[in-house]
Amino acid sequence: MAKQEIKIFKNGEILFGEGTEADKIFFLKKGIVELYKGAEQTESNLRASFIVNPERDGSTELIIGASDFLSKGKYFYTARVRKYAEIVVIERKELKSLFKNNPQDFMRIVFGLINEAHSARSQLETVIKNQNLTNEQSFDFFCASLAEERKDADDIQHSLLEMFTTLAGVKVTNVKPHPQKNKK
Numbered sequence: 074m075a076k077q078e079i080k081i082f083k084n085g086e087i088l089f090g091e092g093t094e095a096d097k098i099f100f101l102k103k104g105i106v107e108l109y110k111g112a113e114q115t116e117s118n119l120r121a122s123f124i125v126n127p128e129r130d131g132s133t134e135l136i137i138g139a140s141d142f143l144s145k146g147k148y149f150y151t152a153r154v155r156k157y158a159e160i161v162v163i164e165r166k167e168l169k170s171l172f173k174n175n176p177q178d179f180m181r182i183v184f185g186l187i188n189e190a191h192s193a194r195s196q197l198e199t200v201i202k203n204q205n206l207t208n209e210q211s212f213d214f215f216c217a218s219l220a221e222e223r224k225d226a227d228d229i230q231h232s233l234l235e236m237f238t239t240l241a242g243v244k245v246t247n248v249k250p251h252p253q254k255n256k257k
Contacts, residue, residue: 104158
C-alpha cells in the first residue's frame, strides 16, 4: 500500500488483546504473528500462526483482525508478534481519508477482506470433506460450523457494503444480509 506506513514490531509485542475494541486492521507484510485464545499466551492456547516471508513466497500479505474489525465489536483473540514483523496498521478513522485520497488502496483492502471471507469458507469446506463423518454428532458439529462460517462471510460482505456506502456518502436502504436457510 503506497501511502501507508509500515511499522516494525518486535518479539512479544501485542497487536491487540482478546476482548479489546476492534478499531484497527493489520496487514502483515513480513514476519510471524500468533493468535491466542485465553488469558495466557501458551502453546496450548495458540490457535493460529500467520507467516509472511516475501523472499520465499513472493509479494504477499495477510490480513489480521478483519472480521472483528468489520463487526465493530471486540477482538476474539490476542495477537502477538513472534520474533519480528513488518505490519501496516489502519485505524477505522483512517478509512475515510484512504477512500478519498487513495481509492486503489482502499479497494485493495476491500477485496482482501472479501477474499479472506471466501478463503475461510473454503478451508472449512475442505476440512468437512476430509473428515470421516461416521457418527451423527460429528456430522451435526460440522454442519453447524459450516452454517456459522456462511453467516460470518455474509456478515462481512454486508459490513463491507455498509462501510463503502457510508464512506462514499451514499444512503442505501433495505440492505440486509442473506437470509439464513434452514433456520431452527
